Amino acid sequence: MVPGHALANGILFTDQYQLTMAQLYFRHGLHEATVQFDHFYRSNPNYDSHQAGYCINAGLATFLDWMQGTRIQDQEIEQLRGQRxxxxxxxxxxxxxxxxxxxxxxxxxxxxxxxxxxxxxxNTPL
Incomplete structure (x- = not known):
């Protein structure tokens, strides 16, 4: 994580389900397997009187930059260790x-x- 960024911008900026599933994959020896996950959205935005018929894929460069500069930190491990x-x-x-x-x-x-x-x-993989 880049110094000065809030914890919410780090690797733990996800939902609890993803973290518990990661532990389950680890527990069952699946954490080293090659897998595929797809990212998609379910419906176009609803702007009241205007229904959007499509979206534009944007933000990929920012996302890739974030991924390259992010790794789990000791502070985040301790946050997870404290969860009950x-x-x-x-x-x-x-x-x-x-x-x-x-x-x-x-x-x-x-x-x-x-x-x-x-x-x-x-419903199309992005």
Whole structure:
């Protein structure tokens, strides 16, 4: 994470589901498998009297810059270590947090995307 950026701009700017699923993949030995995830949107924006018929793919360069400069920090590991489930037990196991600390960046990820500025439609991988 770039110094001076808020924690919300770091690698933990995601939902809890993604983090718990990452731990589940780790627990079942799937964390090293090659996988594919698709990013898409479900419907065009509704601007009241004007219904948009499409969107423009934008922000890819900013996203890629963020990915290159972001990795999980000790502060974020400690934030995860402090999370508890409803029974009070640690939500994230120490072995998963150690793996995340060692591999918590996007260095092994390949991005294939619709080029910047292209028209895109709902339910189509971006």
């Amino acid at each position: 489930n409803s029974a009070g037990a640690a939500l994230f196991a120490d072995d998963f947090l150690a793996w995340l600390r060692a591999h918590g960046d996007f260095g092994n990820m390949t991005i294939r995307a619709v080029p910047e500025g292209r028209v895109v439609h709902p």
